[in-house]
Amino acid sequence: MSKKIELPPDAFLKVCASRAVLSRIGQKWTVLAMVALQDAPMRFGAIRHRLEGVSQKMLTQTLRAMERDRLIVRNVYDELPLRVEYALSPLACTLLPLVVSLKAWAEDALKAIETNNRAFDQKHGKE
Amino acid sequence: MSKKIELPPDAFLKVCASRAVLSRIGQKWTVLAMVALQDAPMRFGAIRHRLEGVSQKMLTQTLRAMERDRLIVRNVYDELPLRVEYALSPLACTLLPLVVSLKAWAEDALKAIETNNRAFDQKHGKE
DNA sequence: CCGTATCCGTGACGATACTG
């Protein structure tokens, strides 16, 4: 008992659950897509129109990744022209409140952060 | 009044507060550093040791970026050998609960996500 | 309408070596 336990009590590792998830929501469009879908399912084109600035490729890629995690559910209706709808999954609904909180924090803190950035840059840029 | 307002009620833009913050916590080591510092201020070397797998360069870079946002406060003690301590800022303390929730969600959901991934890959890999 | 395929710039991330 003289020997102390080696630590790893928590996950401060390069690879851990936190990072697996954070790297996903760190993706540029993932969270925005979640928020866009929170009210109702939407068609591909509608999402694309709502997420101003997204390319087809990135939207497809984002939606595929989210489908792979089953954060969203993809439904194809065999009509003409083709119709594809995306909807939030139950899993995503448990995550949604968290990212909404984060969004609120972001909007609240942004002003302060920008001020801090300017102060830092000025202090280090010259002097 | 017949004309409907153009929308932009919310921020679904490429550039917005949400993305500014998300891109930061999406950084590989930012959140881990926050969690590591939540109990007490730590020296550079101590953080480096705790965040298994981080390089000097990335740790420095991460800490600088967080200092620029004033998420952490850097204190230099002019001793020999040199001693530098990092501490969470009040701003970071308001963010901490959110990332802790996120961390908890991640650990809880990871199993399901991995299962979903396998199912998705199997369904699309062959069939 | 809903994608896939290809090409490419840029920046995150890391390994290594050197400085105060």
Next chain:
DNA sequence: CAGTATCGTCACGGATACGG
């Protein structure tokens, strides 16, 4: 001990063009 400097890799993200 606490960094800075340099170099290399890789994948995120985007523009464009084509296919079902």
